[in-house]
Amino acid sequence: MTSDKKQLDLTAIRERLRAQTGRDYWRSLEELADTEEFRELVHREFPRQASEWTDEVGRRGFLKLMSASLALAGLGACTTQPLEKIIPYVRPPEQLVPGKPLFFATAMTLGGNAIGLLAESHMGRPTKIEGNPSHPASLGATDAYSQASVLSLYDPDRAQAVTERGRIRSWTSLQVALAAEIDTLKTRRGRGLRILTETVGSPTLRFQLQELLRALPQAKWYEYEPVNWDNRREGTRLAFGRPMSFHYRLDQARVVLSLGSDFFCSRPESVRYARDFTARRRARENPSDMNRLYVVESVPSPTGTIADHRLPLRPSELGRFAQALAARIAGGQPGDGETPGEHSKWLDALARDLSANRGQSLVIPGEFESPEVQRAAHQINSALGNIGKTIEYTPEPDGGRTSQSDGLRELAGEMGDGQADVLIILGANPVYAAPADLKFAERIMKPRLRVHLSPYLDETSRLCHWHVPETHFLEQWSDAEAFDGTVTIVQPLITPLYESRSAHEIVSLLQGRYRSGYDSVRDYWRSQQPGADFEKFWKTALNDGVVPGTGSAAPMAATSAVAPGAQRPQQGRTDTQGDRGEATGGPERRQTGAASPPGSTTQPRPGQRAAAPLVALQSPAQKKSDLEVGSTARPGGASLELIFRPDPSVYDGRFSNNGWLQELPKPLTKLTWDNAALLSPRTAERLGVRSEDVVELRYHGAAVQAPVWVAPGHADECVTVHLGYGREYGGKLATGAGFNAYRLRRSDTPWGGPGLEVRKTGERHRLATTQAHWSIEGRNIVRTGTVEEYQKNPHFVHEKEHGFGPELSLYPEYEYEGNAWGMAIDLNACLGCNACVVACQAENNVPVVGKDQVIKQREMHWLRIDTYHEGNLDNPKTVHQPMLCQQCEKAPCEVVCPVAATVHSSEGLNDMIYNRCVGTRYCSNNCPYKVRRFNFLQFSDKETPSLKVMYNPDVTVRDRGVMEKCTYCVQRINAARIEAKKEDRPIRDGEVVTACQAACPTHAIVFGNINDPNSQVAKLKKLSLNYSVLGELNTQPRTTYLAALRNPNPELGTE
Amino acid sequence: MERADFKPAIYGLMAEFDTPDTLIQAVRKVRAEGYTRIDAYTPFPVEGLAEEVGFHSNLLPILVLGAGIVGALGGFGLQYWVSKIDYPLNVGGRPLNSWPSFIPVTFELTILFAALTAVLGMIALNGLPMPYHPVFNVPRFAMASQDRFFLCVESTDEKFDREKTLTFLQGLHAKAVTEVDY
């Protein structure tokens, strides 16, 4: 993309699209505007990529740094398991967990909520993460983050020793230093001690901190995480007068409306939501029962892509939309909050559909939408009688807690005026992630002693006296609470690789009595189990990955006021909550809004309209401000709305040194190694910018430069930026990638708002997308339909086929006795959440290649997710198609290999023999699906010790010059075969679970023996929705797809 | 004959001509005279000269044909044996004996064998390489590769008689007649 190319002519594109008839998919704007490419060619014809060996920061950096690192040091420890007794996950029923090695139940915490995991341990080395079937947030599946966590463990960029002002110190020297401090603090009851943690999801840690605060009443503990749930809490507070935590029962909902919520990906329990939702999404059995999803959102999201109806609205509009809908549901007549005519068709249809499904409907407020939107959602849900049915509330354990943003602002203030003398930061990275207006970087210099616990030497560590490496969750003892209160004991699979400590240990140090994490956790739980046989309890807890008796918090009717803390699983929680009340000088004080942010429009004071269970519609004042918001951001106005979102790959920045996640194509944009300013085609047109133009974003005085990415389906007149990029310290991969959106962030409007100015700089920034942006050219590759179509003609999927069947093949059919492996992928269930992609990468030792190589289209993912848009540029329909080796029975790749390096196995697998491959790449050329990957250079790192440890020993690490591709996880098939042989029985259905299948939250991927008519996969393949991609080539793929079905509301039509 | 004892034995007598035609005329006469062990040397192939000199048998074509057949059978045989018997593999669901795919290699090997035989056969039958040959002892013979034409009657011919043959050759308008030493 060269700068002198002419501006994208979007009107022309629209014309073309209007002209097109039928279901025609396109992928990108550059391509749609054909003329573009002519011009482009002239520039492209010259060897621009000649810089191959100079600019390889990504891959080269990745390798160099790792080998340079001291990883070796830790490795001695790698194969030794912790001294404490940990319990292997007992061999589970074979339908659930694949693989030979031992599995240990543990959990990963994100945003204070846990997802239960099983970590695969080879000879004491955790190599792979699976979901824990008995954990409510996982049900055996995982998200991309937990899949990638293994790489974070072995990341050689991790801090490896305790340092003071950058000089390596012994652990004891820190103990000594702190001990002295603690004594002085004790004398003044902890005055001046400030502790900053991330959202604490560990009951034990919470208990420890409260103990500490009891001992040092003057001390204060703040929680802050850049991606926090303040608005969620605030919304419930507005609606019910007290903060509630709540979760959804999507399996109970027939009609779901998301008000800006990406509930399939945005929360740790999203995996569970996806599972529940798609359970009712599969229309095959009884189409009439299929659920319907409306999504009103500003930023295109995976949730939006699976919606039956999607309406892009910018946040201010979305707010009004929510109010209007609430009004209609409540009163039936159009609400006064609504500008007449606006989206009335939508509102009418929605209101009618929702009301028609009382108790079976659900309105989900966006986690990051304003509290008013949240409140509206709760009101609608209660009006529809959904409470207790499709949504369940439980009161917050410590309702007094102030919002994290307010808390951080308070802390910043205290640091500023010197009240904070000793600052202990556990895990968080505020210098990088705090809203810019808090000037954290300056103020943090005030406290006399600053101690930072974090996995990397990051921006905050640089400004602290002491830095203590933090243990990875696979290295530490802890516990973690899930969305419904289920607690998992986090048990380590490996002793810490480096001189690292867990938060439990640091806190215990502050308490003046150092205890290992193990002791802290055990002691806490012993206190929770009076009388009961603790060892037995402990064993069960570790084994199942779920603490018995916790979880599935009893639902409560929202209207009935319930004392906070009642009906909590453990009484321990309630009294800790009480303790906290005393310790921090009482939540009531905060509730009175002492720390109210100045000029906050989106965050009304805590405690304001505290009482009434269900507050009536918003006050005129509130409405007015809403309208202002609207007017300031009308099209044509200079100012746009700014939207912050956690990055789908690196979240809030904590994963930004994780190569797997950095190279993970983000849903919909398929961007890697970068974040961008997303805006809608129309807005881009108005501003005269194109993708990869660098613009200056100016928001309330702060400014950053960001490359533009034009995102079809994005709401107009607003710009989305993703957090987590533009790191300065914290790892070779983290630093330098993308721009830092936190620079724009303000503590009073953490998720953005109006007042953004965009200025074109004229520069360009090359973005690496794994999908060259092209149109589907009316090809019959992804197939979708509506339930009506399906009911009318179950075979509609096959109508457009212009192929012929195997009966016309020139070649004899091969007989596959015994097992014949096959796969079926349900496009209806695929959300494009990427979990399978990372799972595959982790399982199969797929290398990371770096941005430069991705630009050259050399990424190595064996499994990729193709995303196709359909129709209208401003609000397209989208389908995801996981694409992996189709294991064709008449494989074109095999015939052209001159050395028989890829041949068919007796079970119909398209085997790849790396040793034999000479790298002619003919097979890749001749693969119609382009799923083969070639090691153009030495991509896999065979030097770095810590990576050697991480590799899956069952899978060859490929060398330069060798072709590779999806193997259907043949190593897992063989493991199962060995088991079956030992027991002298055939391999059972579901005994072999591929890595992608295991990770998939929605069971979209099903694998098995197609020779067995009773196998799940065989049944799926019999369905009329089943089709093979490019079947007309008669390659007879073993992987087939089930067409996606949508359930549009007849009133709104399919657009 | 005794007198012959005084002179060293010679390979033969060589007559030099300056056009192919005079050479051919000479050859005819020499043959008519009854000489059999003769040979003609020319700077380029002269049509019919070989026949005149009395050269007939030429088994080169048969050799080449044989080699071609061997190449064809060998080529296909190799592929068949490899793919069907020695290491049968399911390659893209194609039959083990995918004979149409085996044709190109079979063809190439046919050509290769035949061509090699043609050249090596020619060289061998001509008794080449032969670094030394008596005719090169005649200084003028260097012209045989340029623009002169030579006729050599070898002494092993039973009609050969040093004087008689000499005078006979001189009678054929040869530019010169010289003795060819061993």
Place this chain on the structure above:
Amino acid sequence: MATVDQPKTATPRPEGYEAPPSVLEGDHTYATVTDKISGIVLTRKTPLSWFLIFGVGFSLMMVFFGAVGYLLLKGTGIWGINVPVAWGFAIINFVWWIGIGHAGTLISAILLLMRQEWRTSINRFAEAMTLFAVACAGMFPILHMGRPWLFYWLLPYPNVMSLWPQFRSPLVWDVFAVSTYGTVSLLFWFVGLVPDFGTMRDKAQNGTARVIYGMLSLGWRGSASHWHRYETAYLLLAGLATPLVVSVHTVVSFDFAVSVIPGWHTTVFPPYFVAGAIYSGFAMVLTLVIPIRAIYGLEDMITRRHLNNMAKVMLATGLIVAYGYMIEMFMSWYGANNFEQYMSRNRMAGPYAPIFWSLILCNVLTPQLLWFKRFRNNVVVLFLIAIVVNIGMWLERYVIVITSLHRDYLPSSWGMYHGTIWDYATYAGTIGLFLALMFLFIRVLPMISIFEVRSLVKTNRRPSHTE
């Protein structure tokens, strides 16, 4: 030689045959012919232009070695290839060079069988060109492999794993076709040289030269029976080389035609690849002959008649190639296969359209000038057209390889391809290698078949031969 006894009026003519100008002008005798040709190597002092061109070739050859060295060090990643476009310059250049080679065999074999005496003064030269072109071509399939040092796995040899090549793969066919082609061309060339080695041996003043030429001549003494067998062998070789030359580029075209990729999977490929090969081959012969003829003053042996005929062959093959393009487009439309149809559209209007259209300009439009006699007889114009056609044929392969691959079946995996500096270096490098070898050949071997030209002298002297 066989033409000696053929009355001119009786010989079958190539299309567009004209009696004068003759194939050997000037008043040449056997001796003058011999002296002139052998003199270039033995007596005349090497012209400065030789040093210039050879120097250029040699330095480019060094570039080639550099590029290959870095390639082996780093891997094929230094090139522009990617997925979907996993084949790039390497294969393009391979096909291009192989194609060029074809002219030599065609001239020496097919024209021999057709008794075209005008071939005689250019066949030696063309055969040498074939050899060196094949040498350049042969390197690319090996270099483009991910692990070149294992290239011998493509050969059938007994091994402990009893692993064999996969004979269904066109790449294996290539190995056999190209190696056979190389071998036969070498034999043909050498056999043709043997009598001339004899001449060189006899004319060389320098002792070592004598010895070397002597050895190479195998002691050739021009005996009648030898000549007889020699001619039989030569004819047989010609007979074998003729189907071979057709088969080689057919097999090369199979690399594409056998695949499933739209734009590759085409039955018209074999014929139009062969035509294209001859087309480019003759273009290359002209490109080389025209300057060399001038440098060494060989206008009397490589006459306007030769140039004229070669131009005509180019015109004919060029038209066949154009027909090939046409049919390809027609079939993709007529076949009603939307992948094929898109492929054609994409070639003509896609991102690589400029290349496609310049290909049409070079290969289809420019050669039409050859219809006109005054262009055919204008050496400069001829030279330029030849160059243009060489470029055009390279572009053709670029279009076939790249535009077919970069957008095949699944739009999700579509991409772009651009050669890197290393791609260009390797390509230029082989051109250097070719030039260097070519000019070494000119320097040390008779570039025109002496003994065959002698027989031309004969025919000039005596138009028809009588007993």
